[in-house]
Amino acid sequence: GENVEQHPSTLSVQEGDSAVIKCTYSDSASNYFPWYKQELGKGPQLIIDIRSNVGEKKDQRIAVTLNKTAKHFSLHITETQPEDSAVYFCAAAGGGADGLTFGKGTHLIIQP
Amino acid sequence: NAGVTQTPKFRVLKTGQSMTLLCAQDMNHEYMYWYRQDPGMGLRLIHYSVGEGTTAKGEVPDGYNVSRLKKQNFLLGLESAAPSQTSVYFCASTWNGRNTEAFFGQGTRLTVV
Numbered sequence: 001g002e003n004v005e006q007h008p009s010t011l012s013v014q015e016g017d018s019a020v021i022k023c024t025y026s027d028s029a030s031n032y033f034p035w036y037k038q039e040l041g042k043g044p045q046l047i048i049d050i051r052s053n054v055g056e057k058k059d060q061r062i063a064v065t066l067n068k069t070a071k072h073f074s075l076h077i078t079e080t081q082p083e084d085s086a087v088y089f090c091a092a093a094g095g096g097a098d099g100l101t102f103g104k105g106t107h108l109i110i111q112p
Numbered sequence: 113n114a115g116v117t118q119t120p121k122f123r124v125l126k127t128g129q130s131m132t133l134l135c136a137q138d139m140n141h142e143y144m145y146w147y148r149q150d151p152g153m154g155l156r157l158i159h160y161s162v163g164e165g166t167t168a169k170g171e172v173p174d175g176y177n178v179s180r181l182k183k184q185n186f187l188l189g190l191e192s193a194a195p196s197q198t199s200v201y202f203c204a205s206t207w208n209g210r211n212t213e214a215f216f217g218q219g220t221r222l223t224v225v
Contacts, residue, residue, distance in 0.1 A: 001171075009152075032211035043116075043202055043216030044155070051211075089154060093210040099145045099157035099170055100210050 002027040004092050006103025014111050019080055021106045023090035024072045030092040033066060033073045034100070038087045047088075048075070077108075085110045114138055118203050118217035125193045125224045133188040133220050135203030143206045144186040145170075145214070146178060148199040155202065161186055162209075193224045 003026040013019045025033075031052040036044035050057045050064045050073065057064050061080075066073040077084055087107050091100040119134045135144065142163050147155040157170030161180040175197060177189045186205075190197060200221050204214040 004154075006154075034213070036216075041218075043204075043218050044214075045216065046213045049213070098168065098210060099147065099160050099204075100155075100214065102154040102156075104152055104154040 002030055002092055002094070002101040004090060004101050004103045006090050006106060008106060009104065010107045010109070012109040012111055013080055015080055015082060017080055019075075019077045019084070019108055021075045021088055021090070021108070022072060023074070023092075023103050024070075025092040025101075026071065027092070027094065028068075028071065029094045032093045033064070034091050034093075035064060035075050036089045036091065036102075038089065038105075040086075044089060080108075080110050082110050082112065084108060116203055116205055116215050116217040118201075118220050120220060121218065122221050123223070125190075125222065127193060127195060127224060129193050130189070130191050131193065131222075132190075133201055133203075133222075135186045135188070135205075135217060137184055137186075137203075137205040137215070139205060139207070139215065140183070141205035141207050141215075142183075143209055144180065145204045145206075146176070146186065146188045147202045147204065148172065149202060149219070150199050158188065158201075193222075195224045198222060198224045 006023045034049035038044045063076040090103040145160040146158040159178040164183040203217045
């Protein structure tokens with residue numbers, strides 16, 4: 001089955017700086033790569049996703065890049081703000097019905 | 113529009129007791145999922161359903177059963193709870209399979225002593 005590796009497990013950045021979280025996947029059939037943000041005591045919430053026919057996608061301060069050949073994708077957050085502090089999960093999925101395969105998460109800490 | 117609602121939010125069980133976690137969604141989604149979240153492990157799929165009356169096993173199904181008698185509800189049962197089932201459980205739903213946005217509930221924190 002699919003295996004998703006996520007790094008780093010903890011990332012601390014100064015407010016206003018950029019943050020980058022990286023993931024690799026193993027199944028070349030995977031074609032959907034979402035990123036979820038989880039705030040303390042809440043369920044994960046989708047912040048951005050990318051499909052395998054696209055190399056990059058942006059939404060304001062958030063961007064995701066995908067390299068299908070190398071089987072890795074990354075989340076980029078620019079001009080970080082205190083409200084960006086949370087746990088971020090990457091995930092991968094193919095076209096089947098079963099659930100997403102998640103990475104183990106990155107705890108992003110924004111230092112004032 | 114409540115989205116995905118999980119009941120209860122917290123529960124403490126003794127080893128060997130049974131319980132049922134309820135997930136309800138009001139978005140008319142076909143697909144529903146149960147995940148467990150453990151520290152440093154991410155989210156792992158327990159069981160899922162592709163429509164009313166259907167269920168299937170995920171990555172870690174042992175010790176759990178599920179039912180989807182109504183489209184809007186997905187129940188997760190623990191017949192004989194074990195300390196290894198101490199976890200936070202999340203229900204999610206999607207409109208059309210795993211490659212569309214998943215909407216998660218707030219989670220149920222279960223402790224088995």
